[in-house]
Every structure is written in structure tokens, then in C-alpha cells.
Amino acid sequence: MKKKVKQNYEQLALSTGLRLDEEGGALYGTHGEYSVLVYPANPSYPYILAVAISAARESGPLTGDEIKQFKNDNGPVTGLGQNGYVITMSLKGSKKQEVVRDNLVSGLNALTAFLRMHGYRSSCQTCGRDVKIAPRCVSGSYVLMCQDCYAQLQQNKTLVQAQKKQKNENVIGGVVGALLGSLVGVACIILISQLGYVAALSGIVMAVCTLKGYELLGGKLSKKGMVLSVVIMLFMTFLGDRLDWAVVVSRELEIDFLTSFQLIPTLLEEQIIDGDTYWSNVTMLYLFLLVGAVPTIISTMKNQKKSGQTYSLEEGN
Ligand SMILES: [Zn+2]
Incomplete structure (x- = not known):
């Protein structure tokens, strides 16, 4: 991470109670009852943030009306979507660090309250089970995953790596x-x-x-x-x-x-x-x-x- 960006992210971490993963440049931690990841939507422009929460509910994914309503109610939110068990929200970017921070704090509060209200429970993003999950970095991208799924993934990865080594460079x-x-x-x-x-x-x-x-x-x-x-x-x-x-x-x-x-x-x-x-x-x-x-x-x-x-x-x- 660049020094200036790192300082800004450390500030964001302070105001949201999250922690900074310097290696990959993301914030992680819990907000309300949910595990949260905050990362730049585009790595080369760190002022537009995206938030990911892994959660599920029985009545199925977010509906278009719910998304529309949420965006209408929250100015700084530019996008909301659900893919599998991952709910992502994108926030309005700004060159001004205070604006980025305020957008993030209000966006996080709004999103967790919204998910709670709509019956979402924190869950593993791979298996969808309501078990303890933790943020992990897998091959450069972040995931919110339970211990079992992570162990499985590491095992697969070791296999793939072994195969890769076998496949020599031509x-x-x-x-x-x-x-x-x-x-x-x-x-x-x-x-x-x-x-x-x-x-x-x-x-x-x-x-x-x-x-x-x-x-x-x-x-x-x-x-x-x-x-x-x-x-x-x-x-x-x-x-x-x-x-x-x-x-x-x-x-x-x-x-x-x-x-x-x-x-x-x-x-x-x-x-x-x-x-x-x-x-x-x-x-x-x-x-x-x-x-x-x-x-x-x-x-x-x-x-x-x-x-x-x-x-x-x-x-x-
Ligand atoms: Zn899992």
C-alpha cells in the first residue's frame, strides 16, 4: 500500500472499528453481528469503497424492490447486490477523506440494520451455513468463509499447486x-x-x-x-x-x-x-x-x- 493511502485506511479502520490488512489493502472485522470486508472497488483508485457481507435468509436473495428502496433511502450508496451468499454494497467515492469516511460509516450502519430487518443471518459465503466465519485472503481476493470450507480450499490449493509444479514451463x-x-x-x-x-x-x-x-x-x-x-x-x-x-x-x-x-x-x-x-x-x-x-x-x-x-x-x- 502507498503510505498516504495506508494512513487514510488506518483512519477508516479507527472510525469503523475494523482492522486493516496491509498486505491486501482491505479492512475487516465485525459490524453488528456480521463479518464485514471493506476494500477499494478498483485497486488503482482507493477512494471508491465496496463493502461485502456474507449472509443468508430463508426467503431467498434480495429483490429488486428491496435494492431500490435501500438505494433511495441511502444517498452515499451507489449499488447493492447479492451474489450467492455475498451481499456487496458500493459507496460514492470522493477525493476528500472525510467524505469517504462518513459515507463508509453511514453505509455500514445502514446496511447492517437493513440486513437485520430483512431477516439475514451471518453465514459462510461458500456453504451458506450459519457458523462462525472469518475473513481470509485467497489468491489475492477476499472471502468470508467458515473453517471447514477454508480447510477444504487449502487442500484443493495444495493439489493445484502440485499440479502446476508438474506442468513445467515450455x-x-x-x-x-x-x-x-x-x-x-x-x-x-x-x-x-x-x-x-x-x-x-x-x-x-x-x-x-x-x-x-x-x-x-x-x-x-x-x-x-x-x-x-x-x-x-x-x-x-x-x-x-x-x-x-x-x-x-x-x-x-x-x-x-x-x-x-x-x-x-x-x-x-x-x-x-x-x-x-x-x-x-x-x-x-x-x-x-x-x-x-x-x-x-x-x-x-x-x-x-x-x-x-x-x-x-x-x-x-
Ligand atoms: Zn462454509
Whole structure:
């Protein structure tokens, strides 16, 4: 969590009596008789909050009229819905921390009173039983679950992980994927430059397509895969740029493409192609390659870390 966001969430925790799970950035705890989770509706914009409560009643899920009524009665509530045993409420967002806090406090009070009035009892979100539940983080998303369901889930997860380990990364497939992806990058370099735009932007396309290509055909993007992809994109960027020049040379000197391609080092030496222009072009391409590659690699590593995380938020559960 970012420091500022963390401070704000700690304040929210204080005013609602909930606790903060720093790891995943959610608030959890009990409100009235219900277990509650509060999390940003969209992780990249932490000022719009969503509230989840796991509860059930005998007369079936929330009706459209009930939802409409609840939204009419509560200004800060922008949405209410039930999916299985999970009731989610979204709240109006604001840049102002006080507004976010007030909306959350009044929304929580309203929702728990509403659920109580309509006969809802706290229940496990998986099996729906009226037993003790606790908030847990499963592969990066939050659930309100009983001990039995959680144990079952952990068991399944261990199985899946074992299977995953068995299914090795397909390096050859990955390299083929990366090469195919990098060809898209090469095509992009030539096309954009021939259209008269700054070819450097295609460095981003090159980086993303090469990495995604590896992931797609290799099954997963491991550290090894990243290194291989980077080597491929470095080489293919150089090649793409040279092909781009070959197109220009072949057009200007009216000679065939292959000869033009082979002629480029000589033309550079003889300064028929301006060395400064050539190398600054290549440098720009590599810079933009970096712009594309670094965020893709970081987000891949983050996702891998997240999908490996499963834990219970309350100790002893
Ligand atoms: Zn359960």
C-alpha cells in the first residue's frame, strides 16, 4: 500500500472499528453481528469503497424492490447486490477523506440494520451455513468463509499447486512465442516509421508483445523466460531498425531490398547515412523498449506473488 493511502485506511479502520490488512489493502472485522470486508472497488483508485457481507435468509436473495428502496433511502450508496451468499454494497467515492469516511460509516450502519430487518443471518459465503466465519485472503481476493470450507480450499490449493509444479514451463514454446511477438514489434517499427511517425513508440509494442508471446506459448513467464525474452527483444529491435533503414535505402537508391540491407554498415561508414541520426534512432527505440518492458515485468511478478498468497486474517482460524 502507498503510505498516504495506508494512513487514510488506518483512519477508516479507527472510525469503523475494523482492522486493516496491509498486505491486501482491505479492512475487516465485525459490524453488528456480521463479518464485514471493506476494500477499494478498483485497486488503482482507493477512494471508491465496496463493502461485502456474507449472509443468508430463508426467503431467498434480495429483490429488486428491496435494492431500490435501500438505494433511495441511502444517498452515499451507489449499488447493492447479492451474489450467492455475498451481499456487496458500493459507496460514492470522493477525493476528500472525510467524505469517504462518513459515507463508509453511514453505509455500514445502514446496511447492517437493513440486513437485520430483512431477516439475514451471518453465514459462510461458500456453504451458506450459519457458523462462525472469518475473513481470509485467497489468491489475492477476499472471502468470508467458515473453517471447514477454508480447510477444504487449502487442500484443493495444495493439489493445484502440485499440479502446476508438474506442468513445467515450455521453454521452446515460450521462445517461439517471444519470436512471434517480436515480429509484431518489428512490423510495427517499420510500419510506424514508414508512415512518418516516431518509430521509438514501437519499442513499447516490441517489449510487450515479446513478453506476452513468451507467456502465451510458454505457459508462464518465469525469470528464465524474462531473460530470454529480453535477449530476443534487444536483437529484434536492432534488426527492426535496420530493416526500416533498408526500406528507405532501397527506395532512395532504387536497389533491391537485400542489397540495401547488406549495404547499411558501408553507408554508415561512408557517412552517407548520418551516424548521429542512425544511433539516436536506435537509442530512442531502446529507451522505449525499457518503458514497455519494465512495467510488464513488474506487473507479471506482482501477479505471480499475489496468486500464491492465501491466508486467514484472524489468527487461530
Ligand atoms: Zn462454509
